[in-house]
Amino acid sequence: MAKPKLAIYWAASCGGCDIAILDIEAKILEVADFFDLVFWPCAMDFKYDDVRKMQDKEITLTLFNGAIRSDENYEIAKLLREKSVVLCAFGSCASEGCIPGLANFTDKQTIMDYVYKTSPSLEPGNNVVPQTEVKVFEGTLHIPNLWNTVRTLPQVVDVDYIIPGCPPQSNQIAAVIDAVVDILKNGKPLPPKGTVLGASDKCCCDECKRKRDVKKIKKFIRPFEIVTDPEICLMEQGMVCLGPATRSGCGAKCVAAGVPCRGCYGLPSNIRDQGAKMASALASVIDSIDEAEVERILDTVADPLGTFYRFSLPASLLRRVQ
Amino acid sequence: MSFEPRIVGFLCNWCSYTGADLAGTARMKYAPNVMTVRVMCSGRVDPAFVLDSFRAGADGVLVCGCHFGDCHYVEGNHKCMRRIAITKRILKGMGIQPERLRLEWVSASEGARFQEVVDSFTEEIRALGPMRLKEWAFIPEQVEAAAAAHGE
Ligand code: SF4
Ligand code: SF4
Ligand code: FES
Numbered sequence: 358m359a360k361p362k363l364a365i366y367w368a369a370s371c372g373g374c375d376i377a378i379l380d381i382e383a384k385i386l387e388v389a390d391f392f393d394l395v396f397w398p399c400a401m402d403f404k405y406d407d408v409r410k411m412q413d414k415e416i417t418l419t420l421f422n423g424a425i426r427s428d429e430n431y432e433i434a435k436l437l438r439e440k441s442v443v444l445c446a447f448g449s450c451a452s453e454g455c456i457p458g459l460a461n462f463t464d465k466q467t468i469m470d471y472v473y474k475t476s477p478s479l480e481p482g483n484n485v486v487p488q489t490e491v492k493v494f495e496g497t498l499h500i501p502n503l504w505n506t507v508r509t510l511p512q513v514v515d516v517d518y519i520i521p522g523c524p525p526q527s528n529q530i531a532a533v534i535d536a537v538v539d540i541l542k543n544g545k546p547l548p549p550k551g552t553v554l555g556a557s558d559k560c561c562c563d564e565c566k567r568k569r570d571v572k573k574i575k576k577f578i579r580p581f582e583i584v585t586d587p588e589i590c591l592m593e594q595g596m597v598c599l600g601p602a603t604r605s606g607c608g609a610k611c612v613a614a615g616v617p618c619r620g621c622y623g624l625p626s627n628i629r630d631q632g633a634k635m636a637s638a639l640a641s642v643i644d645s646i647d648e649a650e651v652e653r654i655l656d657t658v659a660d661p662l663g664t665f666y667r668f669s670l671p672a673s674l675l676r677r678v679q
Numbered sequence: 680m681s682f683e684p685r686i687v688g689f690l691c692n693w694c695s696y697t698g699a700d701l702a703g704t705a706r707m708k709y710a711p712n713v714m715t716v717r718v719m720c721s722g723r724v725d726p727a728f729v730l731d732s733f734r735a736g737a738d739g740v741l742v743c744g745c746h747f748g749d750c751h752y753v754e755g756n757h758k759c760m761r762r763i764a765i766t767k768r769i770l771k772g773m774g775i776q777p778e779r780l781r782l783e784w785v786s787a788s789e790g791a792r793f794q795e796v797v798d799s800f801t802e803e804i805r806a807l808g809p810m811r812l813k814e815w816a817f818i819p820e821q822v823e824a825a826a827a828a829h830g831e
Contacts, residue, residue: 428826462772502826506814513817633727636769640726640761646747646754651764661765662772674730679774679813 361417361541363392364408365447366437367399368423368430369457369507374448375399375422377524381531391538392417408436416440418537420447420520424457424671425508429501438514443547445554449523451510453623453631454671456523458507459663461670461677465505507671518548520555523621523668526607529555556606558626561618565600565609569593573644577657585615592617592642597664602634620668630674632665684804687732688713688741688797691721693751694786695743701790709794710801713741720744721782722755726766729780733770734812739779739804743796746784756784776807 367375379385379400388394395416396403419441425431438444449455460468473479473486491498510516520533533555539545548554557564567590578595585591591598591612599620600612606622620631628634639658645651658664666673690696696717702709718724721744732740742763750756760782767777781803783796 428822431822432826504822508817513819628727630727630730632769633725633730633766636726636765637762640765641758643761646757646760648760648764651761655765655768661768665769674727674734675773675775675812676815677813678772 360391360393362395362415363388364396364416364419364437364441365394365399366396366419366421366423366433368421368434368451368510369426370423370448370450371456372399373524374450377448377522377527378420378530380527381534382527384531384534387538388534391541405433405436408433408440411440413439414442416442417541418443418445420445421510422448422451422524424450424454425510425513426457426460426504426506427501428504431513434510434514443517444510444514445518445520446510446516447520448525449521449621449623449668452519452521452672453669454507454509455621455668458509458669458671459667460507462662463678465503469503506677509672512671517550519551519553521553521604521621521623522556522607525555526610528608529606553604553626556604556622559605560625561600561603561605561607561609561612561622564605564607565590565612565618567591567612572642574642575644575654577654577659579659580616587615591615592638597635597639597658599631599635599665599667601638602628602631602665620665623669624672631669632662632673635665636661682805682809684712684738684801684809685736686713686739686741686801686804687737688715688743689718689721689724689728690715690785691723691744691750691756692717692719694745694749694784695721695793697787698743698785698789698793701787702793703790705790707790707794709797712801712804713797720750720752720755721759722750722752722757724759724762726762726769729766730769733775733779733810734815738807738810739781739800741796741800742780742782743785743793744782746786749786775810778803779807779810 396408419437425434446452450457487500489500489502568588569590572593574595577597580596586594596617598617600618603618603620604622604625611618624631643651643654690699721742724742729740744756744759763782767780771777781800785793
């Protein structure tokens with residue numbers, strides 16, 4: 358029997374997801390053995406044309422990481438959708454927008470102006486701005502157009518499964534690979550479409566081993582401002598921990614190390630907006646019923662929107678700044 | 680065409696909903712722009728309800744609960760006050776005027792106050808104008824037409 362074909366792609370991402378796949382250590386050899394790796398730009402030399410030449414649904418499984426924020430990202434998302442039986446949004450960027458999605462707090466023009474005109478690392482007077490079309494001696498070059506709004510993969514094409522995390526934890530990736538191999542080898546049924554793989558359905562607090570008592574906060578602090586107590590809930594110590602608004606699955610890694618959860622596993626299953634959920638949780642622990650004092654306490658939250666929506670702005674209810 | 684504000688009103692069952700009912704049975708006239716959603720307590724109003732109302736096309740959101748000391752669940756309205764404060768910050772950060780969200784305490788006997796709140800809020804939203812979310816939906820044709828115009 359021919360080997361099942363596997364593709365791994367990156368769109369607007371940092372490359373961390375690809376590294377996380379390599380982080381499964383010796384298991385990567387099993388992957389290479391079981392699958393025929395037909396496309397993985399981060400690790401091997403393939404061309405888009407190789408994919409264009411394939412039959413529809415020729416690829417068994419595509420792990421797609423990265424958000425969609427350019428014509429190129431979108432074109433390849435459509436292409437891989439056509440060519441794959443199962444398309445999986447892999448990691449936070451593809452499923453919720455993640456760090457590239459923070460661009461939705463501003464707009465394309467502001468970003469371009471900063472990066473190519475006013476950033477302090479530029480040569481003074483720089484005026485070289487990339488164009489989507491450039492004529493050179495050999496012909497015309499095309500550079501993909503950057504979008505004003507960052508989108509998630511499920512917003513632009515039909516997606517079968519989601520694997521959350523920034524990046525997904527390697528033990529979870531290994532578990533998903535085992536499950537895929539089991540399904541393909543033994544003809545087991547696929548999980549229902551839309552299933553979140555490699556995570557569980559509760560929130561990060563559920564996996565967190567820290568002791569919880571009553572939370573009464575008069576002032577929020579940032580992790581570097583105190584030496585954290587190793588046993589008590591970080592929120593109780595005054596830090597903004599996204600545990601209550603984040604899906605479980607990572608094993609509460611950051612909180613175990615004394616750093617508040619930043620929310621990378623995205624929305625738990627019954628929540629529609631991670632930022633709103635966090636805002637709600639935060640409002641519950643503020644120890645005051647005086648409006649002016651509440652405002653003062655809220656002033657101590659550093660960058661509330663960037664914190665609540667660090668990983669999920671393009672997937673949030675409002676999606677972008679208005 | 681004249682603009683009629685669409686306002687979603689979350690009213691707590693024990694005070695404000697009864698207050699609105701009183702305004703009705705007393706035949707007080709007030710602006711018909713508020714679509715009410717009865718909740719058991721203002722403490723039930725999650726910030727996501729507010730954001731979802733705006734996403735679904737509301738121009739304003741009104742939240743009414745019992746006065747401090749009157750909440751049937753003791754401190755639901757305290758939590759509500761803090762949630763509204765933080766939700767206003769979210770709205771502001773997202774480029775939506777925080778005035779489009781208003782919190783008022785209306786007791787079961789304050790029919791006239793409910794009338795006054797609804798009328799004044801409706802006028803305030805009318806002055807702010809309609810709220811339309813920008814680039815919310817992903818429209819493939821638009822993106823593809825733009826790409827084609829770039830010669831790709
Ligand atoms: S808020 Fe953070 S530290 Fe506290 S229980 Fe939840 S995950 Fe753990
Ligand atoms: S604790 Fe939070 S931020 Fe850290 S890995 Fe887990 S979900 Fe991500
Ligand atoms: S019951 Fe009315 S605000 Fe809580």
